[in-house]
Amino acid sequence: MVGGPTQHAKVSFIGLPAVGKTSIVTLLSDNKVVENYQQTIGLNFGFLSVGDYEVSLFDIAGQDRFQFLWRGLTRGSKVIFIVTDSTRINLLKTKEIVQKYANVPGTTFKIIANKQDLPGALNPKEVEDFLGLKTYGMVAIDLKRKLAMSKILREAIEENILKESNN
Numbered sequence: 001m002v003g004g005p006t007q008h009a010k011v012s013f014i015g016l017p018a019v020g021k022t023s024i025v026t027l028l029s030d031n032k033v034v035e036n037y038q039q040t041i042g043l044n045f046g047f048l049s050v051g052d053y054e055v056s057l058f059d060i061a062g063q064d065r066f067q068f069l070w071r072g073l074t075r076g077s078k079v080i081f082i083v084t085d086s087t088r089i090n091l092l093k094t095k096e097i098v099q100k101y102a103n104v105p106g107t108t109f110k111i112i113a114n115k116q117d118l119p120g121a122l123n124p125k126e127v128e129d130f131l132g133l134k135t136y137g138m139v140a141i142d143l144k145r146k147l148a149m150s151k152i153l154r155e156a157i158e159e160n161i162l163k164e165s166n167n
Contacts, residue, residue, distance in 0.1 A: 009053045009157045012074040013112075014101065015083035016093055017062040020114035023140035024083065025059040028149055033141050042066060043073060050154045070101060079156040080104070082133070083112045086121035091130055098131050108160040110152070111135040117142070 013021040022044055023034045029046025039061070046057035060066070060073050074080050082102065084094040094111075102109040113127040116137040128135035136152050139145055 007053050007161075009055045009078045009160075010058065010076050011055055011079045011081065011153065011157070012058040012060060012077040013081045013083055014060050014070050014074065014097065015062050016085075016090060016097075019062065019083045019085040019090065020112070020138070020140040021059045021062065021083045024081075024112065024114065024138065024149060025057045027140050027143070027146050028153065029057055031143070031146060033143055039063070042069070048150070048153075050150055050157070053154070053157055055153065055157070074101070074104070074107070077104075077107055078160040079108045079110065079153070081110050081112050081156075082131075083114055084127060084131075085115045086113045086118070086123075086127060086137075087115075088122065091122065091127060095131055098133060102133060106160075106164065108156050108163065109133055110156050112138050112152075114138045114140050 015021055022040055025046040026034050029048050040059060042061055044059035048055045058073060060070055082097055084090050111127060111131055111133045113124045113135050115121055117139045124135045124137040
């Protein structure tokens with residue numbers, strides 16, 4: 001809405017290394033595909049306007065040595081997306097992340113089952129059944145998926161705001 005109030009929303013992406021967190025944030029904020037993988041060291045940022053929201057995207061490194069930062073860096077997030085690469089091995093470790101981090105009051109948690117284009121990838125419903133959280137399939141290296149990811153992001157933010165207003 002032109003001239004209307006703009007709200008700020010912090011959205012964080014956590015998950016194991018190399019699952020596509022940076023690819024998703026780059027797709028959303030820069031409208032481009034990551035072509036050369038480089039490990040995130042600490043934190044990357046992106047920014048995006050979605051409807052009436054100015055969204056700060058926090059891409060938090062997934063290596064073991066950075067996981068102690070997750071709780072502090074996700075503080076204040078309206079939405080936390082836990083990203084998995086849709087493999088069985090990754091899901092076992094992702095379940096531990098869900099159990100440890102997906103209980104912050106005032107935050108909406110969703111799963112991104114990334115790398116749906118790879119052979120053997122579990123479909124989003126299988127991932128959702130295993131992890132117990134709403135799951136969306138994604139291919140973060142496909143520029144055509146930006147609109148779908150933007151819609152997922154907006155719905156998650158609006159769900160969080162609705163949840164807050166009902167409390």
